Amino acid sequence: MYVDRGRQLSIVVFLVAIGGILLLFAPTFFNATNLNNIMVNASYVAIGALGQMAVVLTGQPDISVGSILAVCAMSAGVMAKTGMPLVAVVLLTILIGATLGFVNGFLVTRLGIHSIIVTLGTLGIYRGALLFFTGGAWVYDLPASFRWIALGDVLGIDNPIWIALLVIIAFALILSRTRWGRSLYAVGSSEEAARLSGLSVNRVLLGAFALNGALVAIAAMVYATRFSTVQSNIGTGYEFLVITAVVVGGAHIFGGSGTVFGVALGALLVAITGTVLVFLEVSAFWEQSLHGVFILLAVGFDVLRSRIRRKRRTVATEAT
DSSP states (O other), X not given: OBOOHHHHHHHHHHHHHHHHHHHHHOGGGGSHHHHHHHHHHXXXXXXXXXXXXXXXXXXOOOOOHHXXXXXXXXXXHHHHHTTOOHHHHHHHHHHHHHHHHHHHHHHHHHHOOOHHHXXXXXXXXXXXHHHHHHTTOOBOSOOHXXXXXXXXXXXXXXXXXXXXXXXXXXXXXXXXXXXXXXXXHHXXXXXXXXXXXXXOHHHHHHHHHHHHHHXXXXXXXXXXXXXXXXXXXXXXXXXXXXXXXXXXXXXXXXXXXXXXXXXXXXXXXXXXXXXXXXXXXXXXGGHHHHHHHHHHHHHHHHHHHHHHHHHHHHHHHHHO
């Protein structure tokens, strides 16, 4: 398993540099309320990004997550409006997300088609089905008990931050302490080698896609409960945010490498961009462009480092 510590260090340095610029030109950025809001905004991106990391580690990114988030958020809102207990709403929403993710994994493994093509299709299917069954209507006046997920706090820290921290810790333990977690890296590094070592590649992929869907469902509830309504177009562009966080955080888009800490840092960087632009009095319309720049820089960095490693191996081989 290759871990890109350099990428993580680069993000930290970049965030520190941004902090220095803000101290000089916009010191009000560092007030407690604004920093708390940034962490809350980063929470739902980080949760979804860790789900995306699970499939990216296998070399099979999922671009349908925005539509999955929409289906889960709308479903949770409708169930909450019926008076269903909060625990039941949460568990059923996670089940819906895991099922949609499992469907993606099933299609990938059974059809033998790369996930980008499969999830491009399900992105449209899930969103279209949602609009058909809801008629494009919004869910209004969410119950206070449901909105507690995002608006409540424990020990003075907002619930979304706690939820994101729990997901980060749990996923880090899964990757480092379980055979299945390590198998994600093995499949992404080489499917053939993974099969020869006795791993069931299809089961690993199905589990990764189901986990991705479940985490997107959690992110959907964290995001949707911040507001009194759930809009039918919720989640549009979410896939771009989480994939940016994963790639910028050092996970290789073709699988086999990545860390939870790096992806969490990537999510923070993605979430903080818009707020930084506002405080520096730069048009927020540049936010998406900057995310695109982050992706190109990250991928370019990967390509450059790969070339350097290949040259070093060639030199070492010739020397022997």
